[in-house]
Amino acid sequence: MALDVFAPWDDPNAKPLIQFQNVTKRFGDFTAIDDLTVDIFEKEFFALLGPSGCGKTTMMRMLAGFETPTEGQILLAGEDIGPVPPNKRAVNMMFQSYALFPHLSIWENIAFGLRRDKMPKDQIGERVEEMLRLTRLEKFARRKPHQISGGQRQRVALARSLAKAPKLLLLDEPLGALDKKLRQETQFELMDIQETTGTTFVIVTHDQEEAMTVASRVAVMDHGKIIQVSTPDVIYEAPNSTYVADFIGDVNLLSGKADPQGDKLHMHWAEGQPAVVGSPLEGAIKGQDVHYAIRPEKVSISAEKPENAANAIQGEVHDIAYLGNISTYHVQLPGGQIIKAQSANNRRISRRAFTWEDKVWLSWTDTAGVFLER
Amino acid sequence: MRRMTWFNVTSLTFGFAFLYLPMVILIIFSFNESKLVTVWAGFSTKWYGEVLRNTAFLDAAWVTVKVAFLSSCLATILGTMTAIVMVRAGRFRGRTLFSGMIYAPMVMPEVITGLSLLLLFISLGMDRGVFTIVLAHTTFAMCYVSVVVSSRLVSFDQSLEEAALDLGCSPVQAFRLVTLPIIAPAVISGWLLAFTLSLDDLVIASFTSGPSATTLPMKIWSSVRLGVSPEINALSTIMILVVAIGVITASLINKRNVMRQRREEEAADKLA
Numbered sequence: 142m143a144l145d146v147f148a149p150w151d152d153p154n155a156k157p158l159i160q161f162q163n164v165t166k167r168f169g170d171f172t173a174i175d176d177l178t179v180d181i182f183e184k185e186f187f188a189l190l191g192p193s194g195c196g197k198t199t200m201m202r203m204l205a206g207f208e209t210p211t212e213g214q215i216l217l218a219g220e221d222i223g224p225v226p227p228n229k230r231a232v233n234m235m236f237q238s239y240a241l242f243p244h245l246s247i248w249e250n251i252a253f254g255l256r257r258d259k260m261p262k263d264q265i266g267e268r269v270e271e272m273l274r275l276t277r278l279e280k281f282a283r284r285k286p287h288q289i290s291g292g293q294r295q296r297v298a299l300a301r302s303l304a305k306a307p308k309l310l311l312l313d314e315p316l317g318a319l320d321k322k323l324r325q326e327t328q329f330e331l332m333d334i335q336e337t338t339g340t341t342f343v344i345v346t347h348d349q350e351e352a353m354t355v356a357s358r359v360a361v362m363d364h365g366k367i368i369q370v371s372t373p374d375v376i377y378e379a380p381n382s383t384y385v386a387d388f389i390g391d392v393n394l395l396s397g398k399a400d401p402q403g404d405k406l407h408m409h410w411a412e413g414q415p416a417v418v419g420s421p422l423e424g425a426i427k428g429q430d431v432h433y434a435i436r437p438e439k440v441s442i443s444a445e446k447p448e449n450a451a452n453a454i455q456g457e458v459h460d461i462a463y464l465g466n467i468s469t470y471h472v473q474l475p476g477g478q479i480i481k482a483q484s485a486n487n488r489r490i491s492r493r494a495f496t497w498e499d500k501v502w503l504s505w506t507d508t509a510g511v512f513l514e515r
Numbered sequence: 516m517r518r519m520t521w522f523n524v525t526s527l528t529f530g531f532a533f534l535y536l537p538m539v540i541l542i543i544f545s546f547n548e549s550k551l552v553t554v555w556a557g558f559s560t561k562w563y564g565e566v567l568r569n570t571a572f573l574d575a576a577w578v579t580v581k582v583a584f585l586s587s588c589l590a591t592i593l594g595t596m597t598a599i600v601m602v603r604a605g606r607f608r609g610r611t612l613f614s615g616m617i618y619a620p621m622v623m624p625e626v627i628t629g630l631s632l633l634l635l636f637i638s639l640g641m642d643r644g645v646f647t648i649v650l651a652h653t654t655f656a657m658c659y660v661s662v663v664v665s666s667r668l669v670s671f672d673q674s675l676e677e678a679a680l681d682l683g684c685s686p687v688q689a690f691r692l693v694t695l696p697i698i699a700p701a702v703i704s705g706w707l708l709a710f711t712l713s714l715d716d717l718v719i720a721s722f723t724s725g726p727s728a729t730t731l732p733m734k735i736w737s738s739v740r741l742g743v744s745p746e747i748n749a750l751s752t753i754m755i756l757v758v759a760i761g762v763i764t765a766s767l768i769n770k771r772n773v774m775r776q777r778r779e780e781e782a783a784d785k786l787a
Contacts, residue, residue: 234678242679253679258683287776
């Protein structure tokens with residue numbers, strides 16, 4: 142049975158909803174966005190991920206109309222939205238601080254945008270009730286924003302920004318103010334609502350887990366540039382640079398000299414250590430500087446040297462981080478480098494196989510990690 | 516509760532005596548039967564009757580209220596606009612100088628403000644009267660309004676206005692529907708402050724008024740120069756009463772709002 146996968150970015154005929162075309166934004170001497178080009182498609186849940194100051198919020202504010210590009214164009218459904226003021230855009234935004242109007246009730250907050258559109262009264266009522274149901278806030282309609290909890294406020298903000306049925310919804314760190322458990326629940330709620338309404342969502346976040354959970358595609362940003370745009374699994378398994386590999390999740394990074402051998406690439410990275418073996422890096426020539434990234438959960442740890450492993454190194458357990466469901470072993474190699482290996486704790490702690498200063502073997506297959514050029 | 520020591524009781528007594536003794540004496544002597552202010556001759560309310568029959572006083576009171584109302588409204592509009600510009604403008608060269616210049620009239624000696632306004636009105640050939648007093652009071656009251664309103668605007672979340680724009684408001688609508696209702700308490704207190712300042716101003720009004728317009732403080736001042744009469748005491752007592760009622764009502768309203776908000780927040784916490 143063929144499952145219809147949602148991937149308009151792979152379809153050359155798909156028309157993007159939003160197109161950033163060589164957009165640059167400068168504030169005085171500071172370049173917030175640097176010659177950035179990206180397409181976002183309809184019904185996507187697109188995440189802009191990066192450290193603070195990487196330009197992700199500026200991109201969002203340009204979409205909302207609070208900032209205009211210094212150079213380049215932003216097209217929404219093929220139309221340049223540069224000269225369109227925020228109140229004339231079919232784009233709504235959910236603010237990080239929620240920005241609920243404190244003098245209006247929840248009901249009136251949600252109705253606010255509809256009233257501005259001069260929608261007939263009975264239709265406003267219907268639409269507000271629908272939004273209240275969608276966000277499960279029916280009981281709180283008459284309350285003021287300061288009379289409800291933080292999680293409820295977050296849902297009001299979402300309901301208010303969705304009420305006008307925008308073509309595009311912008312979410313600026315929407316879950317930043319919630320505690321971890323509530324945040325995880327809300328992430329799934331957001332995804333459900335996005336699917337139900339079919340609205341295109343662009344979310345700004347610095348929380349990589351959040352981006353991975355909710356997004357159809359993630360754009361990893363740094364210094365006003367997009368370093369990589371792809372689906373969460375590609376970003377995680379096939380990062381295009383050490384920056385992306387390091388930003389998303391936990392990773393071991395090794396650097397050395399390339400040595401192509403047949404259909405594999407070897408990397409010499411430390412005196413007295415066997416070369417790392419992996420799938421080749423396109424265009425890599427002998428002696429070139431390359432990097433190798435491998436996720437801790439793909440490194441196995443064992444007492445005896447495993448047979449037939451493509452990569453195996455011996456070291457000593459330096460530290461153990463016990464996280465309940467998993468343990469991370471920091472294994473020190475004779476050269477001083479530390480490699481992290483993760484294993485699931487499918488046994489109780491009393492029968493744990495390794496402890497501090499044990500000699501152990503680390504091993505992984507030749508497809509477990511990736512070689513990176515930079 | 517800490518016990519009151521002998522020292523605390525004494526300093527409290529002296530402090531309050533210093534503040535209120537003059538007013539208490541004024542109020543007591545307003546009920547004096549005798550025409551001589553300093554000699555007590557029994558209780559009477561006849562001077563209150565005299566005040567209410569004195570058309571000169573009533574005219575002056577009407578002028579004062581008119582001036583106070585008009586100037587406080589003008590000062591509130593101008594002061595709020597100034598506050599918004601100053602808070603929103605962000606950092607620019609000479610910002611400190613600008614904001615200093617807005618607040619300078621607060622510490623400027625009133626005599627100088629009054630004199631300079633008088634010179635301006637003369638050079639413009641304006642007839643002095645109610646209108647010029649209104650202008651003069653607006654000038655010095657707007658900086659007080661600006662201070663009160665900017666202190667509220669500093670903590671105003673700018674994204675509220677952006678949210679209003681985002682939901683389809685024009686900038687003017689965003690101000691009217693979102694910003695103004697939220698800063699309204701500060702605007703109202705600014706207005707009240709301007710109103711009170713105008714009510715009791717003597718110096719600037721004296722400089723800028725003409726023969727056609729006399730405010731109540733001016734009237735009292737000129738009457739006192741001919742000798743203090745019990746009538747003046749009665750009039751002053753009425754003014755104290757009016758101001759006291761105003762202040763007490765304002766603080767009661769404020770207290771009730773605070774209590775209500777606290778109750779609502781507690782209710783919300785219980786729900787969360």
